[in-house]
Amino acid sequence: MRELKLMKGNEAIAEAAIRAGVDGYFGYPITPQSEVMETLMAEKPWETTGMVVLQAESEIASINMVYGGAGCGKRVMTSSSSPGVSLMQEGLTYLAGAELPCVVVNVVRGGPGLGTIQPAQSDYFQTVKGGGHGDYKLITLAPASVQEMADFVETAFDLAFKYRNPVMILSDGVIGQMMEKVELKEFKPRWTADYIEQNHPWATTGKKKDRAKNIITSVQLEASVQEAFNHKLQNKYQQVEENEVLFEETMCDDAEYLVVAYGSSARICQKSVELAREKGIKVGMLRPITLYPFPTRQLQERAKQVKGILSVEMSAGQMVEDVKLAVECKVPVEHYGRFGGSVHSPGEVVEALEQKLIGG
Amino acid sequence: MSDINTIIKPENIIYKKTDVLSENELHYCPGCSHGTVHKLIAEVIEEMGIQDKTIGIAPVGCSVLAYNYLEIDWQEAAHGRAPALATAVKRLMPENYVFSYQGDGDLAAIGTAETIHACNRGENIVMVFINNGIYGMTGGQMAPTTLPGMPASTCPAGRDVSHDGAPIKISEILAQLPGTCYVTRQAVHTAANVRKTKKALKKAFENQAANKGTSLVEVVSTCSSGWKMTPTKANEWMEENMFPYYPLGDIKDE
Amino acid sequence: MKEEIVIAGFGGQGVLSMGKILAYSGVMQDMEVSWMPAYGPEMRGGTANVTVILSDERISSPILHEYDTAIILNQQSMDKFEKDVKPGGTLIYDGNGITRHPERTDINIYRVDATEEAARMHAVKTFNMIVLGGYLKVKPIVKMENVIAGLKKSLPERHHHLIPMNEKAITRGGEIINEVSLVE
Numbered sequence: 091m092r093e094l095k096l097m098k099g100n101e102a103i104a105e106a107a108i109r110a111g112v113d114g115y116f117g118y119p120i121t122p123q124s125e126v127m128e129t130l131m132a133e134k135p136w137e138t139t140g141m142v143v144l145q146a147e148s149e150i151a152s153i154n155m156v157y158g159g160a161g162c163g164k165r166v167m168t169s170s171s172s173p174g175v176s177l178m179q180e181g182l183t184y185l186a187g188a189e190l191p192c193v194v195v196n197v198v199r200g201g202p203g204l205g206t207i208q209p210a211q212s213d214y215f216q217t218v219k220g221g222g223h224g225d226y227k228l229i230t231l232a233p234a235s236v237q238e239m240a241d242f243v244e245t246a247f248d249l250a251f252k253y254r255n256p257v258m259i260l261s262d263g264v265i266g267q268m269m270e271k272v273e274l275k276e277f278k279p280r281w282t283a284d285y286i287e288q289n290h291p292w293a294t295t296g297k298k299k300d301r302a303k304n305i306i307t308s309v310q311l312e313a314s315v316q317e318a319f320n321h322k323l324q325n326k327y328q329q330v331e332e333n334e335v336l337f338e339e340t341m342c343d344d345a346e347y348l349v350v351a352y353g354s355s356a357r358i359c360q361k362s363v364e365l366a367r368e369k370g371i372k373v374g375m376l377r378p379i380t381l382y383p384f385p386t387r388q389l390q391e392r393a394k395q396v397k398g399i400l401s402v403e404m405s406a407g408q409m410v411e412d413v414k415l416a417v418e419c420k421v422p423v424e425h426y427g428r429f430g431g432s433v434h435s436p437g438e439v440v441e442a443l444e445q446k447l448i449g450g
Numbered sequence: 451m452s453d454i455n456t457i458i459k460p461e462n463i464i465y466k467k468t469d470v471l472s473e474n475e476l477h478y479c480p481g482c483s484h485g486t487v488h489k490l491i492a493e494v495i496e497e498m499g500i501q502d503k504t505i506g507i508a509p510v511g512c513s514v515l516a517y518n519y520l521e522i523d524w525q526e527a528a529h530g531r532a533p534a535l536a537t538a539v540k541r542l543m544p545e546n547y548v549f550s551y552q553g554d555g556d557l558a559a560i561g562t563a564e565t566i567h568a569c570n571r572g573e574n575i576v577m578v579f580i581n582n583g584i585y586g587m588t589g590g591q592m593a594p595t596t597l598p599g600m601p602a603s604t605c606p607a608g609r610d611v612s613h614d615g616a617p618i619k620i621s622e623i624l625a626q627l628p629g630t631c632y633v634t635r636q637a638v639h640t641a642a643n644v645r646k647t648k649k650a651l652k653k654a655f656e657n658q659a660a661n662k663g664t665s666l667v668e669v670v671s672t673c674s675s676g677w678k679m680t681p682t683k684a685n686e687w688m689e690e691n692m693f694p695y696y697p698l699g700d701i702k703d704e
Numbered sequence: 705m706k707e708e709i710v711i712a713g714f715g716g717q718g719v720l721s722m723g724k725i726l727a728y729s730g731v732m733q734d735m736e737v738s739w740m741p742a743y744g745p746e747m748r749g750g751t752a753n754v755t756v757i758l759s760d761e762r763i764s765s766p767i768l769h770e771y772d773t774a775i776i777l778n779q780q781s782m783d784k785f786e787k788d789v790k791p792g793g794t795l796i797y798d799g800n801g802i803t804r805h806p807e808r809t810d811i812n813i814y815r816v817d818a819t820e821e822a823a824r825m826h827a828v829k830t831f832n833m834i835v836l837g838g839y840l841k842v843k844p845i846v847k848m849e850n851v852i853a854g855l856k857k858s859l860p861e862r863h864h865h866l867i868p869m870n871e872k873a874i875t876r877g878g879e880i881i882n883e884v885s886l887v888e
Contacts, residue, residue, distance in 0.1 A: 096724070096737065114538060144537070146534070146567075147567035148563060150531070150534075150563070150564075151531070151534040151564050151567065154527065154535055155535070155538035157528075157531070157535055158507070158537065161525040162505075162539055162542055166538065166542070180528055181531070207743070264740065264767065267740070267743045268739060268741075268766050269727060270737065270738050270763075271737055294523035294539070296502045296503045296522075296543075297502055297521060297522050298502055303522055303524065305525075306526065357764060358764075361764040361768075433767055435768065435769035436765050438769070
């Protein structure tokens with residue numbers, strides 16, 4: 091029996107976490123994502139599934155609580171919005187360096203600085219180019235609906251444990267605050283201590299007599315050891331790039347122009363594509379679902395077919411760089427987007443398409 | 451002359467290194483207190499029979515590699531964040547024993563927020579706090595606990611209170627918080643003090659077993675390298691200068 | 705069928721909850737729905753608005769620049785959204801506090817004086833349900849039984865005893881709405 095609910099994206103994240111058997115959530119309030127922890131606190135999952143929910147003293151503390159929990163082989167997560175995620179960058183590079191699996195949700199708002207609480211997509215660089223120090227990557231999922239907010243929680247944990255790497259769900263104020271119909275999954279039990287011992291033998295669960303001690307660390311004082319470790323990480327990222335690219339295409343078969351957009355901007359552009367098609371413009375849309383790994387190969391394929399590509403994001407132009415890198419100057423690539431908390435309308439995108447690519 | 455093997459017999463043992471302490475050679479400088487405190491924690495873990503249940507959280511500082519010396523599971527934290535890690539580990543695995551091991555820079559400067567809030571929540575953990583009044587690992591810079599007038603590489607003329615503020619008595623601050631059940635200040639420079647510190651550590655772990663809240667064991671220590679003194683001189687200097695500012699004894703015991 | 709609606713007024717008028725009830729009614733009728741609020745400081749003291757879309761098909765953009773229907777509950781919202789109604793579309797407004805009435809001649813305009821009616825009914829809090837009733841009279845896109853089911857889903861259980869009163873308000877809204885269309 092499928093259960094349909096009308097929910098905000100932020101609420102869906104919380105409900106999905108409980109149902110997926112997540113062990114712990116550690117967070118700090120910030121608009122526009124506070125409903126995640128508020129929903130968890132109202133649901134009291136510690137009374138039902140045993141999930142731990144704790145309001146930390148800062149985003150720095152919450153990401154480090156995530157580190158502690160992840161080190162125990164538990165499924166733990168946090169959520170925040172841009173300024174809070176900036177504070178988490180230290181924790182994220184340590185998590186990546188210690189190869190710990192976890193899920194972090196960023197409900198992006200406009201910046202820089204304290205910025206605005208209105209939606210934006212200006213944390214793309216911070217997320218996929220590594221906001222913290224060192225050579226590391228975050229696997230990044232970009233939900234475009236409330237349903238995907240719910241579904242991606244489990245997807246993100248699966249990827250996180252498959253690769254022992256932090257996974258970011260990069261959302262924004264639109265997806266976090268809007269309500270849509272959601273089908274929630276069945277409750278899954280949390281992992282037992284035995285399951286963790288068997289499947290995650292690296293976890294610090296207490297040193298048993300029959301195994302060596304487990305150490306979760308990111309420190310390698312010898313440069314040669316650190317270099318070898320970095321090679322290991324790079325090999326892992328290569329596996330991720332080969333196996334985990336996700337994207338969705340709309341009306342691309344006969345497209346003469348291509349719009350590339352992710353998350354809420356992709357929703358807006360879907361309407362722009364409809365409006366442009368009504369005007370006789372043959373345009374399709376490619377929506378990267380994983381921002382890292384980026385759908386580079388598919389873009390290269392589409393570049394052979396189209397006359398021009400418009401990258402549309404709520405930023406001053408960040409993802410457009412990855413689009414350009416993929417397309418290798420084979421066709422013109424332009425950027426369009428409102429930013430700083432303003433959201434482009436479907437009509438504005440059509441105008442930009444006409445002015446920047448077709449008319450020009 | 452008798453063969454040594456005729457002497458090495460179980461019945462002749464009067465002191466044995468606990469198996470919780472590894473065979474690894476310590477990287478600490480001569481005279482450093484870390485080795486002694488490591489040994490005491492290892493002995494407490496062995497005596498309580500909790501080796502398979504204990505998770506240590508190592509800091510950033512000289513004891514960043516503490517995990518090389520105790521045969522238990524460890525997590526190495528970012529600078530100052532050990533109490534946050536310990537919070538999550540204990541809450542997610544309440545049957546386990548969790549302790550953080552932190553220096554003065556880690557616990558009382560960069561990690562002050564994490565320290566205060568873990569204590570304020572009364573996290574059921576043990577915090578071991580090594581206070582030697584200096585940053586040893588990075589080469590002798592001023593610590594939050596550096597004494598007035600005491601020289602360090604970032605205050606070569608000595609700590610000027612009017613410029614740098616007074617050294618922080620973090621244990622006294624933490625004792626004010628309702629979440630702490632036991633706050634004590636000890637030292638390990640004499641055999642008698644070593645025994646007292648071990649008693650304090652044991653009490654702290656027993657408090658965790660009894661779900662009493664946060665226990666903090668501060669160990670006032672020397673840093674002969676950072677202080678640029680011989681180990682003997684450093685101990686004398688500690689008694690004359692550190693103890694008057696950081697008096698030994700229980701600050702809170704509930 | 706696809707209906708793209710903006711509901712706009714003051715914070716505290718129940719704009720967001722009215723949108724939520726409408727959206728939930730759509731869910732009950734097995735439609736696709738989206739509810740996108742203008743959130744944040746705009747809500748406090750200033751104008752509040754929400755975009756609600758009900759459709760038989762998958763909804764693309766939850767954010768729109770033109771609407772099939774605008775439900776307007778204060779002057780600021782009139783100034784902001786009258787121009788965004790699609791030609792041939794619908795504008796519904798409460799005349800209370802309106803100093804400049806709608807002027808477009810290419811849309812259908814209705815007036816529902818819900819503030820006045822709610823006061824007359826001694827049920828000020830049902831104001832938004834009177835407006836909703838007026839809207840559903842003009843655009844009966846969801847069945848009454850689904851609206852009541854939507855109400856039940858939207859309201860916390862401790863408020864379920866208020867459902868009959870809200871139902872009455874919805875009915876009353878349908879009775880008092882008047883066309884003031886300026887279409888020539």
